[in-house]
Amino acid sequence: MADDPAVVRAAAPWRELAAVPVAFGAAGEAEVVVSPGSRLCPPGWVGVVVLGGAAVVTAPTQETADRIRAAVAGVPAGRLGDPAVFTRAFPLGRVLGPAALAYVSAAGFRPAAGDADPDAGVERPERLPAGHPDLTGLHRAAGRADADEAGLDEITSPAFAVRVDGRIAAAAGYCRWPGRTAHLAVLTAPALRGRGLARAAASAAVRHALARDLLPQWRARVPASRRVAAALGFTELGVQLSVEPL
Structure with missing residues (x-):
């Protein structure tokens, strides 16, 4: 290591x-x-x-x-x-994880077409302050479990949001962690998943982090989330697990 x-x-x-x-x-x-x-x-x-x-x-x-x-x-x-x-x-009580831990460098980053190219068919993400009221609707649409898992309400960066029909359909940002690490948070409305919206929003957040010499970190359990990270150039280097001893 x-x-x-x-x-x-x-x-x-x-x-x-x-x-x-x-x-x-x-x-x-x-x-x-x-x-x-x-x-x-x-x-x-x-x-x-x-x-x-x-x-x-x-x-x-x-x-x-x-x-x-x-x-x-x-x-x-x-x-x-x-x-x-x-x-x-x-004996085990509750278990959180395992979740894959993935990282990307500036050299390995592959920006999403919707983030880099305004003609790619995905609306370019807009930048909003963390905690912007328009994000509330996305949290409601995703449900509490998914919203808590994403952690979008904990970000310290701006939020990067993609709208569909005027409403935020996906958003991403990051929380500044020790060691100049940017811990990503990404959330998409369930009915609009699979359309590249999460990738576009996350790409903008990753771009913002890399411009500040931060290391983007993507933690995910769900295969779809891991595929989005891989598409952006993230490499899985490990896992995180929490267990409750009884």
Whole structure:
């Protein structure tokens, strides 16, 4: 992992969010630490981030950490994105993920036609302030679960929105994370998915982040979202998982 500049940069925010000193080691290695204040997961949960085949795992207590170390001994770190691995340590409650973590550089970015070409058949995204009232309708159309998953209400960047018949059909932005990382948020009205709207909105948000020398980060569980990221040039470097020990 230490020899891959892309993974090194991608690891920076996760190391800070772990809230205790951690390091992503060589591929196959996992570091399990006690961190009650970890922001890799909800409070009291176990947080897992795998990057470049190496893993960092935060546990809320020493006892939980000891159980995890015993359970994952001999397990390749790349497999720690699978919740089933942690059933060897304790019964599981709720599970968040696994979600793929993907990143793109300025050199690898492939802008969407609707973002770069006004004649491509997709309306060019407009720039709105974060929290603009017109975004409320998109949140309602998507439903609470999808809106919460997207996190568009948490962005610190402007919102980049595509309208259909005057209403916002898709929007994207990002939240500024530690390590000069731009964590993407993308949301599309369910009835209008599959038309390239998310790609156009996200492309504008990625362009904005790259212009500020930020590293765009795309976290997704849904295959359709992962395909949008891949179309924009994102490369999947790892996964994130949170599990609730019972």
